[in-house]
Amino acid sequence: MSTILEELATIYSDHVWLEVSPQQIEKTWFAEHDYSYYVARWTAFKNRLTLDAFLVWIKEESGIDKQADLWPSIEDLPSIWEVVNGTAVQIGKTRIILIPNDETDIDEFCVPAEWVDIPSWAGDYYLAVQVNIDGPNGGWLRFWGYTTHKKLKQAGQFDKIRRTYSLEREELIEDLNVMWVARKFDGDEKAPVESLPNLSAAEAEELLKQLGQPSCYSPRFKVDFEKWGALIGNRTWRRELYQRRVMPQPPVKPALELWRCLQNDFVEAAQAGWQKFEEVFGTTYENFYGLRGIRGLSYNREAYRDSPGSPKHAASVKLAKPIDLGVKTTKLSLALVTVLTQEVNQQIRFRIQLSPIIKSQAGGTGSRNLPEGLKLIFTDESGKIFQDVAAGSGDRIIQTKLFSGEPGDRFTVKIVLRNACLTERFII
Amino acid sequence: MDEIIEMFSTYLGLGDSNGRLVIRQVSDSELATHITSLLQFYPDANAEFFARKFLKDLRQFLRSLMGDIITLVLSNPGANTEFVMLLLLNALRLCLELRESRHLVVFLQHIGKISARRVYRRWQNRLQLTQLYTQQDFYQIAWSIASNPAKFFRKFKFPSSLTNYARSTMERKINDEIFPHLGLGAHMCSDWGLLRRESRSFLKEALQTRWSEKQLIDCYLSARDCFNQIYAPHTAPGSHSLSKPTVEQFQAMADLYNQLVQPATIAGSEDIRQWLNECIIALRLYRQIDITSIDTPSSSEEYSPPFCETIPDRPSHCQWERLNVQEPAEQFMAVLPQFLATIPENHRQLLLLKCGCGLSFRLIAPFFGVVPSTVNHRYNTAKQALLNQVAQWATQMLGVSSESYDLEEISARLEECLKKYYQDFVFRSVLQNALSLVDCQYRTMLHLRYFRQMNEADIACQLPISTQEVVNGLATSSQSLESAIASWLQNHIEAPPDLLMPVPNWITKLVQTLVETYLDHNFISTEKEKCQQF
Structure with missing residues (x-):
């Protein structure tokens, strides 16, 4: 540590002073580049420097013996830094929010409202970090105080334009040892956080379209906070937002409207690449109702009982869609199959299957077995996984269980093989 | 009195x-x-x-x-x-x-x-x-x-x-x-670098020295908020100089300003540019504010007496310059030794060097043959262990809560107590005895120099002896006290000899500090009598 920093550490003995080398600064700067505007990149740079230094300090100097984990995960950090300053670290049950700032003075501590008012984001403690990297000999970080969620909510000045909670320097606790001890007492340091309204998938999609366009400042100011908080509080949507802002988006495929198919309206289905089952597989049902090789369904009789054509069904449809995962395997042709039935009580039930297309009619020698590890993942509109089926060795077909739903319900099916992923969307 | x-x-x-x-x-x-x-x-x-x-x-x-x-x-x-x-x-x-x-x-x-x-x-x-x-x-x-x-x-x-x-x-x-x-601050920044680096509260103070209309100040502050949302360095860090925002950036700032503030009159990019320039001017002037002595003659007079002469004069009754040190809470001091006994011996030695002798982690590290970060770690461990015990005691005996802001008060009291405890320990273990062995006249010189903060010339006038005699006396007496402390430390914590011989500067400062701020009242009373006799 340089002499002057040592002197500062003696004068401000409660603060934690960490030196940062020019090499660290340069390495971190060039590592953080996938952001859609300059301020986001700078935010990511400051936070990464702070986080790396903090994790090392926790381990080597803090005096506590707990492991620190990132929240929610290291992969999620870019999606957070793209839109707001701050990093969350979890130590046991305690969540600490690091808020780095590169201003000259430390008169005021500002925390973005996201870290206080989004229920899943709110922390227990908020750590103020001053970042200085302007010298030719590197820079330093200064952890100069902390406060609690309760203090921010009850005593913080809320700026509704900047959407921040602020405290003056004197209102922070400058000795971090107090935080570590307070943590052990497990005291009541968090104020109640009101839940945010639920967003439907349609509303979320609308927001993603609006906010997903790259812009030169954070999208957090473009909509009211309740909607914004609900959107980025959801991990899937937040990641989607990041993807759209940072990476070019392929055109969104329309969802297959199953109810139309039940009414013999196949126009849109055909446009989306769906065909009648027989057109893809021929007239054989070997792949479907074989006694072996069906994963995802434990009892074959159920498959027959629920098969189209059985008396209790008012209408039934089987559609298939050849899919290309882009995997370079000459013998693999796959098709996604939708088995759809409408019962006499109008309830719609469906199952999704994945099967190889045996090119037996053409005299080919296509593989009968699915590649091991091929996955079929069924999720609802919010991204929640309802079933995840993987092909094992020798499997010829994988399928979901029989689901039912209400008209208008949306779901998604993903087919994943190693790094390849294909998504199909459906509306019941 | x-x-x-x-x-x-x-x-x-x-x-x-x-x-x-x-x-x-x-x-x-x-x-x-x-x-x-x-x-x-x-x-x-x-x-x-x-x-x-x-x-x-x-x-x-x-x-x-x-x-x-x-x-x-x-x-x-x-x-x-x-x-x-x-x-x-x-x-x-x-x-x-x-x-x-x-x-x-x-x-x-x-x-x-x-x-x-x-x-x-x-x-x-x-x-x-x-x-x-x-x-x-x-x-x-x-x-x-x-x-x-x-x-x-x-x-x-x-x-x-x-x-x-x-x-x-x-x-x-x-x-x-x-x-x-x-050399650590942003005082060498370009205009845009300065605007970006200064805190909002500092900018507000700067603007308040130039403008009194709250609405105008809020307008400038909001413009600067929008600037910070849009402008950031986009080249590798390390430069004080940041380029001017582009036309597109100024326009984006204007758009953001209008969206957030919703002003009665829509702001354009030129308005934003002008407001930001006002912020920069205010910051520059505030950073280099002219300081005028209070003794400077007023504009209407060529000469006026110094400010202090305008206050009615009367003979000073001052005999002592003394700083009252508030005694830490008695209860804390009473229980502190039993808490200290529960932490490892090397942690107690570390606290002696840190709290009693005022050493930094860098200077403490060689005593234990470790790196400064290890000293930092041990210090934090020791402090947390003590704070934990004291907090539990305070919760049970005094009904204090264990939330952060109450623990902060306890921590502050603990620090005072540790400093008092270890300085008292050093004083009573070695300095008090060492002082009693020093020549009376030299003791008086030490007292006048470090307790009453008199300079050598004033001491010489008071005693009365020559200034050179005072300088020599102070050097001689200080050296004997410093040697006594160094010898004691070497035995007490088994320090490597080369760390304490020749006597390092920090022991010199420790002697000065102990004489200046830690006082044995009996000693002072005795010295006062001796001074009067002398």
Whole structure:
């Protein structure tokens, strides 16, 4: 540590002073580049420097013996830094929010409202970090105080334009040892956080379209906070937002409207690449109702009982869609199959299957077995996984269980093989 | 009693003495009369008592005054911003003129003198800094801070020690004042770099020195907020110089401003550019603010006496310059040894070096043959262990909660106690005995130099001997005390000999500190008698 920093550490003995080398600064700067505007990149740079230094300090100097984990995960950090300053670290049950700032003075501590008012984001403690990297000999970080969620909510000045909670320097606790001890007492340091309204998938999609366009400042100011908080509080949507802002988006495929198919309206289905089952597989049902090789369904009789054509069904449809995962395997042709039935009580039930297309009619020698590890993942509109089926060795077909739903319900099916992923969307 | 009268009625300033700037003391007769009369009611009270009393009275006055202002504003529906500002300015003036406020100003001046000296001594080796500041500058910074006690004590909470709060806050504020000039701040930035780096609160202060209209200031601040949302360096860090925002960026700032603020008149990019330029000008001027001495003649006169001569003069009753150190809570001191006994021996030795001797982690590390970060780790472990025990004790015995802000109070008391405990330990283990072996005349010189803060020439006048004899006497006596402490430390913590011989600078400072701030009252009484005999 340089002499002057040592002197500062003696004068401000409660603060934690960490030196940062020019090499660290340069390495971190060039590592953080996938952001859609300059301020986001700078935010990511400051936070990464702070986080790396903090994790090392926790381990080597803090005096506590707990492991620190990132929240929610290291992969999620870019999606957070793209839109707001701050990093969350979890130590046991305690969540600490690091808020780095590169201003000259430390008169005021500002925390973005996201870290206080989004229920899943709110922390227990908020750590103020001053970042200085302007010298030719590197820079330093200064952890100069902390406060609690309760203090921010009850005593913080809320700026509704900047959407921040602020405290003056004197209102922070400058000795971090107090935080570590307070943590052990497990005291009541968090104020109640009101839940945010639920967003439907349609509303979320609308927001993603609006906010997903790259812009030169954070999208957090473009909509009211309740909607914004609900959107980025959801991990899937937040990641989607990041993807759209940072990476070019392929055109969104329309969802297959199953109810139309039940009414013999196949126009849109055909446009989306769906065909009648027989057109893809021929007239054989070997792949479907074989006694072996069906994963995802434990009892074959159920498959027959629920098969189209059985008396209790008012209408039934089987559609298939050849899919290309882009995997370079000459013998693999796959098709996604939708088995759809409408019962006499109008309830719609469906199952999704994945099967190889045996090119037996053409005299080919296509593989009968699915590649091991091929996955079929069924999720609802919010991204929640309802079933995840993987092909094992020798499997010829994988399928979901029989689901039912209400008209208008949306779901998604993903087919994943190693790094390849294909998504199909459906509306019941 | 004389010390208390002096501490609350004798202003400090700088005056010329044979071409040198020295501290002058000017007594305020009104304040002296008032404090003397209070002492008749409270004969056993100390400085802490009176300071707390004056602060309580000041706060009561302020509350009452604000209540009157609010009543006045509400009863005048047509009152505009200027009217309210005028009321507040008058209130501030009344507050500063209040006798209790003036007592506190004097009190803080005395605190500030000691704090300024400490801070200056600490930074003395930084050549760059002493080229920027002299010790007299540090005094003036401290006295400037002392001039508004309502603001100074804004965050003070009873029943904490007011004197300790004043000392630590004064030192921190002096350090904060010089911090930007240590080559660590943004004072070498380009205009856009400066605008980006300065804090919002600092910018607000800067704007308030140029503009009084709140709406205008808010407009500039909002423009700057939008600037910070859109503008950031996009090349590798390390440069002070940032380029001007592009046309597109100015337009984006205008769009964001209009969206957030929703002004009556839509702002354009040119408006934003102009407002940001005003912010930059305000920051530049505020950073390099001209300081005019209070002794400068007023514009209408070619010559006027120094400011301190405008205050009625009366002979000073000062015999001692003394800083009252508030004794830490007795309960804490009583239980501290049993808590210390539970932590490892090497942690206790570390605390002795850190709290008792005032060493940094870097200087402590060689004593244990480890790196400074390991010392830091052990110190944090020890402190957390002690704080945990003290907090549990305080929760059970005193009913204190275990939430962060209550633990902070406990931690502050613990630090005071540790410092007092270990300094007392060093003093009683070695220094007291070592002092008794020093020649009487030399002991007197030490006392006058480090306790009363007199310089060699003044000591020579008092004794009376030559200045050179004083210098030699101080050197000889200091060396014997330093050797005694070094020898004791070597035995007590089994330190490597090369760390303590030759005697390092920090032991020299430790001797000065112990004589200056840690006092055995019996010793002082005895010395006082001996001085009078001498």
